[in-house]
Amino acid sequence: MKCLIPNVENWQSHFEVLVKLPFLKMFDDRVIHFLNDLSKQILTNKRMRQYPELMATGFWLRKGHIQKLKGDFRKRLNGGLILPRGVVFHIAPSNVDSIFLYSWVLSLLAGNSNIIRLSTRQDEQLLVLLELIERTLANEEYSELKKRNMVVSYPHDDEITKMFSNQCHVRVIWGGDATIKGVRAIPLKPIATELVFADRFSSVVLSAEQVLRAGDADFEQLIHHFYNDAFWFQQMACSSPRMVTWIGGMEQVDQAQSRLWKAVQEKLEQQKHSISAALHMTRLSTAYYYGAQAETDTVTVADSSSPLRIEMNDLNKNIREVHCGGGIFLEMAFASLAELASIFNEKDQTLTYYGFNKNELAALVMKLQGRGIDRIVPVGQALDFHEIWDGYHLLTYFTREIDLR
CATH class of the missing domain: 3.40.309.10 (Aldehyde Dehydrogenase; Chain A, domain 2)
Structure with missing residues (x-):
C-alpha cells in the first residue's frame, strides 16, 4: 500500500496516531483557511486549466462558498448541539476518482479525521490535484489537519479495508454495485454508520x-x-x-x-x-x-x-x-x-x-x-456538487446531534 498524503513510508504509524487524535470543531477556521488556500492553488495552477471540471471544484472551495455552507447548516441546526462523528473512511470510485474531494471536504468541515482510499489507476488530473493538496497541507499552519488526514492507494485488499473499517465511525463508498456489495461484506464497528453512492x-x-x-x-x-x-x-x-x-x-x-x-x-x-x-x-x-x-x-x-x-x-x-x-x-x-x-x-x-x-x-x-x-x-448544473447528494444531507450524516434537555 502507498500513502500519498502525507508522503510517508510508515503509513501504519500515521494511521495509529490519526485514529487517537481528538476531533476538530465544526467549521474550524484552520479548515476554512486550508480550503481557501487549496482553491487558490487550483485556480492559479496552469496545468489545472486543461481540466475545467477541477477548476469548478476550485470555485466550490472558496471561502465565500464555505461560509455560505456554514450559515445554511447553522440554520438547519436551529441551536442544536452538534459534534463530529469521528473517523471517516472514504472509498473513491475508479472512474471519477476526484469525486472523493467533495465528501472529504464536507467531512473535514464537520470536524472529522479522514482516511481516503484511491484506486491504483490514477490519471494525470488526479495526480496534479493530490500534489496541490500535499503542497497546501505542508504549510505549518495546517499541521493539525495533516495529522488527521491520509490518502492511500492500494489494490483490492480486504484485509487493509477491514483494518480501516474497524476503526472508522462512518464509511463512505463510491462505486459500482459490485464494489459496494464487496465492501459491505466487511463489517464495521457496531456504532459506525455507512453511506453508499452506487451506480446511478x-x-x-x-x-x-x-x-x-x-x-x-x-x-x-x-x-x-x-x-x-x-x-x-x-x-x-x-x-x-x-x-x-x-x-x-x-x-x-x-x-x-x-x-x-x-x-x-x-x-x-x-x-x-x-x-x-x-x-x-x-x-x-x-x-x-x-x-x-x-x-x-x-x-x-x-x-x-x-x-x-x-x-x-x-x-x-x-x-x-x-x-x-x-x-x-x-x-x-x-x-x-x-x-x-x-x-x-x-x-x-x-x-x-x-x-x-x-x-x-x-x-x-x-x-x-x-x-x-x-x-x-x-441544464449546466449536473456536475455541480451540493451538500445534498443522492438524498443524503452529507453534513448531517458526518455529524451527530447530542440530545441535551
Whole structure:
C-alpha cells in the first residue's frame, strides 16, 4: 500500500496516531483557511486549466462558498448541539476518482479525521490535484489537519479495508454495485454508520418548444451547458445525462432535435473533443447491442468525435446498465412532462431540465410515488456538487446531534 498524503513510508504509524487524535470543531477556521488556500492553488495552477471540471471544484472551495455552507447548516441546526462523528473512511470510485474531494471536504468541515482510499489507476488530473493538496497541507499552519488526514492507494485488499473499517465511525463508498456489495461484506464497528453512492442513471428533459424559441445567445448558452454536463468526465459521472428526453409534438421534437444536435456537433469540433480508440470501439459495440433490442427504434452510428444517438421506445434494466459513456445518448419523446414519470426507477439520480418551471417539475416528482430522481437542476448544473447528494444531507450524516434537555 502507498500513502500519498502525507508522503510517508510508515503509513501504519500515521494511521495509529490519526485514529487517537481528538476531533476538530465544526467549521474550524484552520479548515476554512486550508480550503481557501487549496482553491487558490487550483485556480492559479496552469496545468489545472486543461481540466475545467477541477477548476469548478476550485470555485466550490472558496471561502465565500464555505461560509455560505456554514450559515445554511447553522440554520438547519436551529441551536442544536452538534459534534463530529469521528473517523471517516472514504472509498473513491475508479472512474471519477476526484469525486472523493467533495465528501472529504464536507467531512473535514464537520470536524472529522479522514482516511481516503484511491484506486491504483490514477490519471494525470488526479495526480496534479493530490500534489496541490500535499503542497497546501505542508504549510505549518495546517499541521493539525495533516495529522488527521491520509490518502492511500492500494489494490483490492480486504484485509487493509477491514483494518480501516474497524476503526472508522462512518464509511463512505463510491462505486459500482459490485464494489459496494464487496465492501459491505466487511463489517464495521457496531456504532459506525455507512453511506453508499452506487451506480446511478441520469437524464435531461428538454422542452422542444423552448429549444426552438431560444434566441441565439440563450441557445448558445444551452449548448455550452449541455456540453459541460455530458462531456466532462467522458459522460462517466453518475450525474451526467445519458438519456435525452423531449417534450412536445412530433414535428416540434424533430425540429428541436435537428437544431440541438447540429449545435452540439459544432461545439465538439470547437472544443476539439475526442475519445480514445478503445472507448470508441466500446461505444460502437454498445450501439450494436442497443440496435438488437426490441426497445430500440433507430441507431445513428457516428465517428469518435460525434454524439452517438439511440432512439428508444422503451427502457429496460439492461439498456440502462450497459451504457458505456463516451457520448452515447438514448433518446425518447413524450407529449407531456407527466408521461416522463413512467421511465424512472430507484436507479435514477439527476434530471437536468430546460424550458420548465419548478411547479411543473414538482408535479412530476409527485407522480413518481416512490424512489426515482434525487436531484432536479437546470441544464449546466449536473456536475455541480451540493451538500445534498443522492438524498443524503452529507453534513448531517458526518455529524451527530447530542440530545441535551
